[in-house]
Amino acid sequence: xxxxxxxxxxxxxxxxxxxxxxxxxxxxxxxxxxxxxxxxxxxxxxxxxxxxxxxxxxxxxxxxxxxxxxxxxxxxxxxxxxxxxxxxxxxxxxxxxxxxxxxxxxxxxxxxxx
Amino acid sequence: xxxxxxxxxxxxxxxxxxxxxxxxxxxxxxxxxxxxxxxxxxxxxxxxxxxxxxxxxxxxxxxxxxxxxxxxxxxxxxxxxxxxxxxxxxxxxxxxxxxxxxxxxxxxxxxxxxxx
Numbered sequence: 346x347x348x349x350x351x352x353x354x355x356x357x358x359x360x361x362x363x364x365x366x367x368x369x370x371x372x373x374x375x376x377x378x379x380x381x382x383x384x385x386x387x388x389x390x391x392x393x394x395x396x397x398x399x400x401x402x403x404x405x406x407x408x409x410x411x412x413x414x415x416x417x418x419x420x421x422x423x424x425x426x427x428x429x430x431x432x433x434x435x436x437x438x439x440x441x442x443x444x445x446x447x448x449x450x451x452x453x454x455x456x457x458x459x
Numbered sequence: 460x461x462x463x464x465x466x467x468x469x470x471x472x473x474x475x476x477x478x479x480x481x482x483x484x485x486x487x488x489x490x491x492x493x494x495x496x497x498x499x500x501x502x503x504x505x506x507x508x509x510x511x512x513x514x515x516x517x518x519x520x521x522x523x524x525x526x527x528x529x530x531x532x533x534x535x536x537x538x539x540x541x542x543x544x545x546x547x548x549x550x551x552x553x554x555x556x557x558x559x560x561x562x563x564x565x566x567x568x569x570x571x572x573x574x575x
Contacts, residue, residue: 377562388463388552388566389503396562435502445491445556447564449502 347372347438351450359458364408364423366453368436371417378419379437379447380410389435395419406430431457461487463555465567472543473575480538480570482553489555492536493564494528497550509536533558543574 352367370376377396381389393404400412410421419436436450462485472478482492490511495503507517507528515528525547527539536555540547550571554564 381566386550386569386571388465388568389554390566391563394562439562444508445562445564446493446505446508447554448505452502454500 347374347376347440347443347448349436349438349448349450351434351436351453353453354451355454355456357456357458358426360428361425364421364426364430364455366421366434366436366455368410368419368421368450369417370419370436370438372438372440374440374442377439377441378410378412379439380404380408380419380421381435381437383433383435383452385432392421392434426455426457428457428459431455461555461557461560461565463553463565463567465551465553465570467570468568469571469573471573471575474544475542477539477541478543478572480540480551480553480572482536482538482555482567484534484555484557484565487555487557487559487565488533489536490533490558491556492530493554493556494526494536494538495552495554497552497569499550503552506538540572543572545574548572548574 348371350369379394380392393402395412403409437447466481492509494506507515509515509530517523530536552569554566
């Protein structure tokens with residue numbers, strides 16, 4: 346079975362500050378991990394993914410995430426927040442043999458203050 | 460890049476009627492499409508997995524006779540909400556998995572359904 350826990354339903358940062366969104370997973374098979382961003386009334390856009398290659402993954406818009414097996418974590422970071430980063434962020438897990446099914450975390454709403 | 464479209468983007472229907480939502484992969488073939496439901500301020504809940512040419516696989520608790528899914532071609536899947544009730548009002552999102560990209564799903568823009 347697989348599951349994802351995102352710590353913090355809402356995170357607020359100042360513009361230019363570090364963004365850290367936390368994601369922990371549980372998986373009985375080697376996981377594939379994803380971060381998606383959703384703007385209001387829109388679908389999901391892939392930020393980055395981990396599929397058993399490099400543990401530090403760089404994505405779009407300056408985001409990156411590090412896969413830490415020992416901590417079962419895949420936290421999302423960005424060195425300097427921009428106002429346009431304000432959105433809902435979802436962490437998701439899948440795995441080999443899962444038929445491509447994604448299990449999503451609860452989501453974290455990121456607010457960016459001027 | 461891979462693009463998935465949904466139609467309509469927004470629909471209002473009366474209780475008791477049925478409404479069909481289309482999901483299309485525009486520039487790639489998708490043997491598998493997924494349908495999600497999202498409540499306000501909530502995460503995505505997988506409703507069903509749609510495989511081209513075969514019956515959809517529904518998640519536990521999702522009524523297959525209520526939410527009819529058809530995946531007639533490698534680029535089109537449809538979700539029909541039958542005998543809609545106000546509690547069916549929600550944001551429905553589809554995603555499609557490229558046959559050439561095992562790990563990745565591409566999401567449609569979503570359909571806002573309001574049942575009055």
